[in-house]
Each structure stands twice: as C-alpha cells, then as structure tokens.
Amino acid sequence: MKQFFTAFIMLAIFTAAQSQNFIACGDQSGEWNYDTVFVQCDIQIPDGQTLIINPGTKVIFTGYYSLTVQGTLKALGLPSDSILFTVADTTGFGDINSNAGGWNGIRIEDTPVSNDSTQFEYCQLSYGKAVGDSLNCFGGAIRIKRFNKVSMRHIRLQHNYSYYWGGALYAFKSNLIIENSVISDNYAGNDGMIYGYGGGLCFVSSDPIVQKNTFYRNSSTGVGGAASFEYSKPIVLDCIIRDNYSALGGGLCFIRSQPDRPIANLLIINNEAKFFGGGIANLTATTVMTNATITNNLAPMGGGYYCNEYAHAKLFNSILWGNIAYDTLGSQVWIWDVNSVPGFYNSIVQGGVPWFGGSTFQGEFVNCPDLDPMFSNTTLSDYSLLPGSPAINTALNDIGFFELPINDLSGHNRIMYGTTDMGAYEYQGFVEQQEKEPIQLIVNLWPVPVNENAVITVESEWEEPCVLRVCDAMGKTVSQMKMQLVKGQNKFLLNQITQVNQLSKGVYMLEISTKTYKHSLNFIN
Incomplete structure (x- = not known):
C-alpha cells in the first residue's frame, strides 16, 4: 500500500511538471498559459483566429521553424514577467551560410486586414535567422509585409541576423509602431554583392513610428547600421543611436525618401562607417531633422553627416561637433556631388563650411556658429549642456516643416525661457534673461x-525669422510667407508672397512682423 501511494505521488508530480510545458506544431489559437512552449515544427495562426501568449512564457524553437501570423497574435508580457522567443540551441548561429543556431522568425505577411492588431509588449526576440531561399533573407526575428496593424512596445530585439535586409526586423509597405524598445547586437549582410540594409531595422515603402528607442552594436554591410529607411516617411523621435556600424550611414541611412514627419531629439554618438557618414547618410533623400546631437562618430569621409545623389536634406537646431574623419576636411560633413544641396540652420557646426569635404557646398548655412557646445561630461556620455553654452536659447522655435516636440530627449520641456536650445537636450538650469530693445x-x-518685378527691401539689426503678409483694404489676408532675415539689407520679390498679376486693382497693405516688431505700409496695384 505504501509503495502504491509513493508511486501515485511521483506520477502526480511528473504530470504537474508536464502541464507547465506545451509542445506546439501546426495551427495555433486560444491561449498559451504555460511556463515553456516548445515549437517542434512550423506553426501558424490561421486567418480569423487569435493566439494570446501570457506573461512569463518562454517560446523555445527546437529547430529552424517559424511562426506565421495570418490571424492575430497578442504577446503581452509585463515589466517583471516578460515573454521570450528564442532557439533551443545557438550552436552555429554565426555561420551565415546555414540555418544552424537560429529559428526562422515571426512572419506577418499579407495578413488579411479584417484581423485585429498584432501586439508585442515586454517581449524579447533573440537568435532569429533569415537565411536560405532569397525570399526568406529579410528580417531575422520579424518580417512584416503589407500589413499596418502591428505595434511593439518595451521589446528587446537582440542577437538576430538576416542575410540581406533587416537584421532584427524588416517591414515592406507596413506602417507599424515600435517604441520604448532596445535594438542591439543585430547584423544584416553577407560576403557577396547584395549589401545588407538596416543592421537593426529596415523599412521599405513604409511610414513607421520609431520613438523612444535605444540602438547599439548593430551592423550591416551596406547602409544604416542601426536602421535604414527607403522610400519611407518615418517619424523618428527621442532615440539614442550609439556604437553601430555600416559601410554608409553607421547610425542611420535615409534612401530615396522624402520624409515630411518629425525626425527629432536624437543622440547619435560613437557610430562608424566604413566609407561615408559615420553618423547619418542621406542618399537621394530630403530628410528634415531637428534637435539632433551628432558627435564622436567616425568615417573616412563625413564623420558626422553625409549627402549623396541629389540629397536636399535639412538640419535644424542641431549640434555637429567632435566627429572624426581621415582629415579635418570632411570630419563633420561630406557632400558627394554638386546635385546634393543640404541646408544647415541654427546649428553648431564645428569648423563651419570651410571644413566641409567633397563637392562645393551650395546650400543655405544660416546662423551656424563654430563654437564649443560645452557638453556636461562626454566621458560619462552626458551630452546635456553646461551653463553658458552657445547652444542655449539660440535655436528656432518654428522650423517651418513640422512642430517641434514638446519635450526633449530626456522628457523635459523643449522650450525654456521662450526659446529652444540646439541639440537633443534642453538646458534645465537658470538662464539670465537680458532685456533687449525691440x-x-x-x-x-x-x-x-x-x-511683377516689385522689390521689398528690409534693413534689419539682427538675424531672425519674420512673416510677410499682404492684406486687402478690409484687412483680410490675401497671402503670407515666412522668411529668414539676415543682419543688414534683405531683398524679396513681392511676387514671392503674392501673384501680383492676380491682384485686383486697388489699395493693399504689406505687413512684416517679427517676435518683437511689426511694420506695415500701403501700396497700390
């Protein structure tokens, strides 16, 4: 009787242990409420079905298997109880010509739009490996195609690989959200002639929101060590991009893109490019970026910033300082061709235009001093500003393309004492306000x-933005335009503000206004 009772207890313990695990193969839906799920073949969530993975679950792929989502996946961990996706045995992961040591990632491709959003929160995805067939060589951990309902928050994409593009994640025609996440130690590329794009993240024809993320130690053989954006219009906010590597654009690369949404509050440090653009590369791109701190990046040419092939990028309210190239010439900025016409506005640029390398600079260079920004403590990677920094209260509140974020990279108010600062961090100390005469x-x-050839001349004592407005006799605005005044004489064609030949005959008013002054005069058409 005693032996029977002991055997019964042992069986109960064994059964309880087995109930904490689950072996998955084929179609999956419902709820995974297990300690560990062992995936022993390809699995999929069918159209119209939902799989919920509970906090604390470890999803272990025992071989080179994938999770395909045609329905809905909810992987919602907790800060203290995250969800893990990984492979059972990482032996051979470093062999890029085999699938050894990895799993085949999560594939969300052409998922019917009738399905609910797929969500990841507090998850870690590691040792995804996109190799083999050429169609499978994109997105080591996650590949998304033509599906806009994916969000990722508080996730870690770490130690993933793709043979072509998107070491950790690849998105094509997919507008997803990734925020408050860490993307590190991912790699895209191979030893052939198809270069790797986006060591961490790669977006093609997509308009993602990428914010409050940290990228480090990602690399690619082609462009964009941390991330690349091609034919895309991303929002990129509040990100730290450090210690990444690529051939072009060690940190970020924008390719054939015309982004018109906010790209701001970026700390881009310690990245490296094999050839051009240690920090950022713009290739046939019209990137508009504001409040970036770009420092201590390295490339043979263009340690900080690189423009190529009709790149008309614009940099506002930023700091380009302490970047390194083979020569002082081109250490901060390198311009490859005469068709690239970047612009720099209210930014600290070390060495100014004389230090620009490559083709002759033909763009705008407005209010960009060559003055030490006075970082707090670069040894401790503290790139906030010390009292007295020339970056304090010297930037533009309105850059004319999009509204500045209300907070800086640290979450502090972006505008202090009425005027924003240059760089990613807003100075939080006291600033003595000097009374200025209007x-x-x-x-x-x-x-x-x-x-049609009428000329407006404006004599100004300062450099500052203004608004020129044309009103009719009743005071109704006919047209207006923002302009930048330089110290001294400024000339504008009236036709730039309003089409003179389209005005009715009569009396009109021309008004010019700045922050502190307004002047008007009447004219007859």
Whole structure:
C-alpha cells in the first residue's frame, strides 16, 4: 500500500511538471498559459483566429521553424514577467551560410486586414535567422509585409541576423509602431554583392513610428547600421543611436525618401562607417531633422553627416561637433556631388563650411556658429549642456516643416525661457534673461504702383525669422510667407508672397512682423 501511494505521488508530480510545458506544431489559437512552449515544427495562426501568449512564457524553437501570423497574435508580457522567443540551441548561429543556431522568425505577411492588431509588449526576440531561399533573407526575428496593424512596445530585439535586409526586423509597405524598445547586437549582410540594409531595422515603402528607442552594436554591410529607411516617411523621435556600424550611414541611412514627419531629439554618438557618414547618410533623400546631437562618430569621409545623389536634406537646431574623419576636411560633413544641396540652420557646426569635404557646398548655412557646445561630461556620455553654452536659447522655435516636440530627449520641456536650445537636450538650469530693445526694421517697397518685378527691401539689426503678409483694404489676408532675415539689407520679390498679376486693382497693405516688431505700409496695384 505504501509503495502504491509513493508511486501515485511521483506520477502526480511528473504530470504537474508536464502541464507547465506545451509542445506546439501546426495551427495555433486560444491561449498559451504555460511556463515553456516548445515549437517542434512550423506553426501558424490561421486567418480569423487569435493566439494570446501570457506573461512569463518562454517560446523555445527546437529547430529552424517559424511562426506565421495570418490571424492575430497578442504577446503581452509585463515589466517583471516578460515573454521570450528564442532557439533551443545557438550552436552555429554565426555561420551565415546555414540555418544552424537560429529559428526562422515571426512572419506577418499579407495578413488579411479584417484581423485585429498584432501586439508585442515586454517581449524579447533573440537568435532569429533569415537565411536560405532569397525570399526568406529579410528580417531575422520579424518580417512584416503589407500589413499596418502591428505595434511593439518595451521589446528587446537582440542577437538576430538576416542575410540581406533587416537584421532584427524588416517591414515592406507596413506602417507599424515600435517604441520604448532596445535594438542591439543585430547584423544584416553577407560576403557577396547584395549589401545588407538596416543592421537593426529596415523599412521599405513604409511610414513607421520609431520613438523612444535605444540602438547599439548593430551592423550591416551596406547602409544604416542601426536602421535604414527607403522610400519611407518615418517619424523618428527621442532615440539614442550609439556604437553601430555600416559601410554608409553607421547610425542611420535615409534612401530615396522624402520624409515630411518629425525626425527629432536624437543622440547619435560613437557610430562608424566604413566609407561615408559615420553618423547619418542621406542618399537621394530630403530628410528634415531637428534637435539632433551628432558627435564622436567616425568615417573616412563625413564623420558626422553625409549627402549623396541629389540629397536636399535639412538640419535644424542641431549640434555637429567632435566627429572624426581621415582629415579635418570632411570630419563633420561630406557632400558627394554638386546635385546634393543640404541646408544647415541654427546649428553648431564645428569648423563651419570651410571644413566641409567633397563637392562645393551650395546650400543655405544660416546662423551656424563654430563654437564649443560645452557638453556636461562626454566621458560619462552626458551630452546635456553646461551653463553658458552657445547652444542655449539660440535655436528656432518654428522650423517651418513640422512642430517641434514638446519635450526633449530626456522628457523635459523643449522650450525654456521662450526659446529652444540646439541639440537633443534642453538646458534645465537658470538662464539670465537680458532685456533687449525691440528690433527696428526699415521697410521699403518699389515701384508703386507695383508690378511683377516689385522689390521689398528690409534693413534689419539682427538675424531672425519674420512673416510677410499682404492684406486687402478690409484687412483680410490675401497671402503670407515666412522668411529668414539676415543682419543688414534683405531683398524679396513681392511676387514671392503674392501673384501680383492676380491682384485686383486697388489699395493693399504689406505687413512684416517679427517676435518683437511689426511694420506695415500701403501700396497700390
């Protein structure tokens, strides 16, 4: 009887232990409420079905298997109880010509739009490996195609690989969200002639939101060590991008893109490129970026910033300082061709235009001093500003393309004492405000009555933005335009503000206004 009772207890313990695990193969739906799920063949969530993975679950792929999502996946961990996706045995992961040591990732491709959003929160995805067939060589841990309902928050994409693009994640025609996440130690590329794009993340024809993330030690053989954006219009906010590597754009690369959404509050440090653009590369791109701190990046040419092939990128309110190239010339900026015309506005640029390398600079360079930004402590990677920094209260509140974020990279108010600072971090200390006399403007318009060649001249004591407005006799605005005044004489064509030949005959008013001054005069058409 005693022996029977002991055997019964042992069987109960064994059964209880087995109930904490689950072996998955084929179609999956419902709820995974297990300690460990062992995936022993390819699995899929069918169209119209939902799989919920509970906090604390470890999903272990015992071989080179994938999870395909045609329905909905909810992998919602907790801060203290995350979800893990990984492989059972990592032996051979470093062999890029075999699938050894990895699993075949999560594949969300052409998922019917009738399905609910797929969500990842507090998850870690490691040792995904996209190799083999050429169609499978994209997105080591996650591949998304033509599906816009994916969000990833508080996740870790770590130690993943793709033979072509997207070491950790590849997205094509997919507008997803990834925020508050860490992307590290991922790699894209091979030893052939098809270069790797996006060591961490790769987006093609997508408009993602990428914010509050940290990228480090990602690499690719082609472009964008941390991330690459091709034919895409991303929002990129509040990100730290450090210690990444690629051939072009060690940190970020924008390719054939015309982004018109906010790219701001970026700390881009210690990245390296084999050839051009240690920090950032713009290739046939019109990237508009503001409040970036780009420092201590390395490349043979263009240690900080690189423009190539009709790149008309614009950099506002930023700091380009302490980047390194083979020579002082080109250490901060390198321009490959005469068709690339970048612009720099209210930014600290070490060495100024004389230090630019490559083709002759033909763009705008407005209010960009060559002055030490006075970082707090670079040894401790503290790139906030010390008291007295020339970056304090010297940037633009309105850059004319999108509104500045209300907070800086640290979450502090972006505008202190009425004016924003240059760089990713807003100075939080006391700034003594000096009373300034209103700027006096001398404004003339000639000839009157006006014609299509009429010229507005403005004499200004300072460099600052202004608004030129044309009103009719009743005070109704006909048209207006933002302009940048330089110290001294400024000339504008009236036709730049309003089409003179389309104005009815009569009396009109021309008004020019700055932050501190407004002047108006009447004219006859």
